[in-house]
Structures are given as structure tokens and as C-alpha cells.
Amino acid sequence: MKLDKSREMYVRARRSMPGGVSSNVRLVESPHPLYFESAMGSYITDVDGNQYVDYVLGQGPMIFGHSPSFLLDAVAEASKKGQLFAGQHLLEIEVAELARELVPSAEIVRFASSGTEAVQAAVRVARAFTKKNIIVRFEGHYHGWSDSLFFDNDHSGEGQSQPLSLGISESSSSDVAVLPWNNFEAVEQVFKTSGNAIAAVITEPVMCNTNCIMPAPGYLQYLRDITSANESLLIFDEVITGFRLGKGGAQEYFGVLPDLATFAKAMAGGYPLSMLCGKREIMNLIGTGEVMHGGTANANVMSMAAGKAALERIRDKNTTDSLSLLGQRLMAGLKDLDRKYELGMSLQGPGPMFALSFTGGKEITDARSHSAYSDMELYGKFVDGMMEEGVRIVGRGMWFISESLSEEDINFTLSAADKVLGEIVK
Numbered sequence: 001m002k003l004d005k006s007r008e009m010y011v012r013a014r015r016s017m018p019g020g021v022s023s024n025v026r027l028v029e030s031p032h033p034l035y036f037e038s039a040m041g042s043y044i045t046d047v048d049g050n051q052y053v054d055y056v057l058g059q060g061p062m063i064f065g066h067s068p069s070f071l072l073d074a075v076a077e078a079s080k081k082g083q084l085f086a087g088q089h090l091l092e093i094e095v096a097e098l099a100r101e102l103v104p105s106a107e108i109v110r111f112a113s114s115g116t117e118a119v120q121a122a123v124r125v126a127r128a129f130t131k132k133n134i135i136v137r138f139e140g141h142y143h144g145w146s147d148s149l150f151f152d153n154d155h156s157g158e159g160q161s162q163p164l165s166l167g168i169s170e171s172s173s174s175d176v177a178v179l180p181w182n183n184f185e186a187v188e189q190v191f192k193t194s195g196n197a198i199a200a201v202i203t204e205p206v207m208c209n210t211n212c213i214m215p216a217p218g219y220l221q222y223l224r225d226i227t228s229a230n231e232s233l234l235i236f237d238e239v240i241t242g243f244r245l246g247k248g249g250a251q252e253y254f255g256v257l258p259d260l261a262t263f264a265k266a267m268a269g270g271y272p273l274s275m276l277c278g279k280r281e282i283m284n285l286i287g288t289g290e291v292m293h294g295g296t297a298n299a300n301v302m303s304m305a306a307g308k309a310a311l312e313r314i315r316d317k318n319t320t321d322s323l324s325l326l327g328q329r330l331m332a333g334l335k336d337l338d339r340k341y342e343l344g345m346s347l348q349g350p351g352p353m354f355a356l357s358f359t360g361g362k363e364i365t366d367a368r369s370h371s372a373y374s375d376m377e378l379y380g381k382f383v384d385g386m387m388e389e390g391v392r393i394v395g396r397g398m399w400f401i402s403e404s405l406s407e408e409d410i411n412f413t414l415s416a417a418d419k420v421l422g423e424i425v426k
Contacts, residue, residue, distance in 0.1 A: 001388050005047040009035040025059065028395050030384055039066035041404040044392060052392035053409050057400040060240050060353070061265040063319060064310070065404025071269050071309050078305035084297065091304035098311040099275060103248050105236075105257045106277035110286055111299045115239035115264035116144025118274040121286070121293045122260045123148050123200070126233045128291045129282045132199035136190060138181040140210035140367025143202060143237050151176050155371040181207055181366045182216040187223065191230050200233040200260075201226075205250030208240040211357055211370045211397060212349035220256040233259040233282070239274070243267055243311070244352045246320050253350075271306035272297070319403050320352065326410070327351030327401040333414040341421050346374075355397040358382070378424070385420035 010032050013020035021033050035047045042065055044054040054066070064071065078091065092111060100106045112118050123135055135149065143149045147168045151161045161178035163170075177194065179186040181203070191198065201223055207213035227234040235258055241250035242263035251257055260278035267273050276283070276293075285291040297303075313319060328351040338345040344361030347354060357364065362373040374397070383395055391413050393399055 001050055002048050003031070003034065003046070003050075006035045007032060009047060030380065030387075030395070041065045041067070042402060042406065042409050050390070052387065052390050053405075053413055055391070055393045055399045055401070055413075057402055058270055059265070059394070060244070060398075060400050061268070061270045062400075062402055063244055063266045063323060063352075064269050064313070065402040066270075068269065068404075070313065071271075071306055074305045074309035075271065075302050078301050082301055084300050086296075088299075089301065089304070091301065091308055092299040095304050095307040095311065098308065098315065099263075099277060102243070102311060102315060103261065103263070103277055104252055105259070105261050105279070107280040108283045108287075109275050109277040110283065110293060111304075112274045112276070112293075112295055113272045113297050113303070114144070115237075115262060115274050116146055117295065118239070118262040118264060118276045119143045119202070119235075119237060120146045120148060121276045121291075122202070122235050122262055122278075124293070125276075125282060125285055125291045126200040126235060126260060128285050130199045130231065130233060132197050132232070133175045134177055134194055134198045135175060136177045136179060136187070136198055136201040138179055138203055138207075138367075140181065140207060140370065141202075141204045141237070142209035143204075144239075147172050149176065149202070151178055152367075153178050153180075155368045180368055181213070182219055183366065184216075184219065184222055187226060191226055191232075195230040195232070198227075198230060198232045200235050202235040202237055204237050204240070205254060205256075206241055206245065206350065206353075207366075208349075208353060208398065209396075210367050211346070211364045211374065212353055212355035213364060213366065213370075214348065214350065215254070216365070220254050224256050224258070227259075235259065236261040238262060239264040240353065243314050244320065244323065245350060247314055267310060268303055268306040269310040271303045273303040273307045322403045323352035323401045324350065326403070326405050327354055327399075329407075330354075330399070330401070330405075330410050330413065333410065334417060337414065337417055337421055340418075341425050343421065343425065349399075351401070353398060353400050356382075356393075356399065357397050381424060382420055385423060386416055389416035389419060391416045 010020045019027050026033050037047045038045050045051045096109045099109050139153050150164045238249045238261050243266040246253040264274035286293050346357045346359040358375040358378045359373040364370050
């Protein structure tokens, strides 16, 4: 596989852009950040002409596949009338109404452009409503890169939480408590010691950003119960699960309603759109102006047109069911290969997204067990091998599914995995 043009563009980009990329997540692609020319359906093509079955899918937004005509047509038609009004328009009302129709907890909504922005708004309004400061979050979860939540533990169980970037004020850590996930006792203990100061618990309902770990039975309901009992809020970060795991997100899938929830990624099928939604009495603090939330590009015409088209399709079609069936079919095939080669791979997740890791057969239930048992070096070899065979997957272990994925694509992927795993065990 030749990557000469991509390498040339990487060298060129580094002269004008830090690291040659526009998001640090893209720094880790092997052998260097790649540059792409086009994408259609389930395929993406790099500047060297290499074509891949794509399971990165823009890190999750492309649930319909790349460049779906219904979405492109909706955006093109709407943008003829304008792009950014610095005022209100019909499309944003229609998207808000669709969101309220689909999402069980969405009594009222506010739009932004990225998941990080929506989460920051959720944290701010939670603190304002409860008049408390501490936000409880969990190891291995990702809630964007803002200073207020970009903390984690070292996953060894030792030491205090640390900022995940230089430049974050040391004082920010006093308002964040980082706990191991799926651990009932840790949550109980933090509420015993600090319950009167906890504004909210924020969680990914499925731990998508580390090994796609499902919640333990009863865990989400436990978070719901203990936050309510302590007059704290429960926030679901549905940036990945929203409109992917189900029409109403993970909250519908698990039957647990948060006070606030954030959505992005799949909400507009690849266009920049995010949403904070939740209880009217909480969100009204934004509407009265007591809690500040703004954004020049919020509810721009293109994103709203994409959001309307995407949510109408999710409402009216079988997109989420299709994602689940396709993902489960692919997972089943990969599990067959694991049995064939006796590698002890872990395959977990609900189907529309899942994770593959090499754990020697050990179970992964939280970030600590992921760090202890996942062989990331071996997974890196697997990723590189799959790229050579024409399959692009996320370097941290996640696989995203789109409805454009075909049976032929799945068979091609499994054939590639068979070849790569066979080379690994030699």
C-alpha cells in the first residue's frame, strides 16, 4: 500500500498546522496522519487512491454512510436561502420538535455545534440549578476537552485525578471527582462524604470511549436513584450513543431518564450539530439569561437542514435497527475468527458500535481492567494489517457501523481479519 502523497501532505501540513492536523485525536493514526480525498457510502478513499471499508466513520457521526444524497440535497436546498442569520428560523424549531418527539428526556432543547460545547453547557446549568459545584465523572469516559472535565485517574486505583492536558488550572480539580465506572460502592462512598456538594453525575451510558463497556445490570438506575435522593442531577453524555443506539438514544434503550442529556455526532449525519436537552425547569435558566450559553454558528441553516433530514429518517426508517443487526453480524464473524485462532479477543458492545481488544480472554468491565489486560501493541499491529487489506478501523478499538454497510462489505472485512489474524499468530 503506497502512502506517498499522504506523507507529502503531512509534511506540508506541519508547516502550517500544529501536528499537521486539526484535532489531536488524529495525531495517532499509523504510520502518520492520513489525508483523504473522498468518501461515499461505506467506503473512504485517501489521496493515494487507496480505498477502505470505513469503520471510523468520522469517529461516529456517519450512521447513514458517507455522502448520503438525501442529506446533501436537504443542505443544498436550504442553504440557497441563507447560511447564518444571527437570528431564528423555522428549521431550528422543527429540529427541536423532532428531538422532543424522539428523546424521552427532552422537554426542551438548546443547540450548539460540538459535543464539548453541549457538555460544558450541561455542567454550567447543573451547577446553577443545584447551587453546588462538584461534578462526578468516571475513569475512561470522555466528555470533550474543556477544562472543567478533562481529568482522569491513572487507572491503577492509586493517586488523585490529574488533568489530561497542560494548561488546565490546578484549581479546576477541586470541582471534579473521578470514580471507577460500574462500581456501586465508589458512588455510594462519594455521596456519603460529599453529597451535599455534588451538582451532578455525568456518564456515558455505554462507555464508548474505552472498550465500549456496557453498564452493569442496574447501574444506570442506581445512578438515577442516588442523584435524585441527594438533590443532584444525572447527566447522560449521549454524544456517541444518541440516535445510534436507538431512536431515543441510550436512555430509551435502557429505560433510565437523566435530568440533562447531550447529543451530537449522529444527530446531523456528519454536519456540525450538538444539543443539550432535559427538564424544562433546569433548562429555563438558560432561557432567562441567568445561565449564559451562546455561539455564532448555533442553529446555522446547513446544520439545521441536516439535523431535520437526519432525525426524520431516524424517526421514519429502520436505521437504528439496521445498525444493530449489521454490527451483531460482524461481531459474530469476528468471534468465530477468535475461536479459530484462540487469541482470547474481547468483543463487546451493543452492535451499532462495538470494541475489539486483545485481552487474553480476560473480561473488561471498566477503565482499570482495560488498562491492565488490553494489549494495545498487538491491537496496533491488527489495525495496521487491516489497513493494508483495505479496512479502516479506529486505533483505540472502537468500530462504528453505518446503514450503508453491505453483506459484501462484512464478508470482505472478515476475510481481511482472517488473513491479518493468521499472520499475527504465526
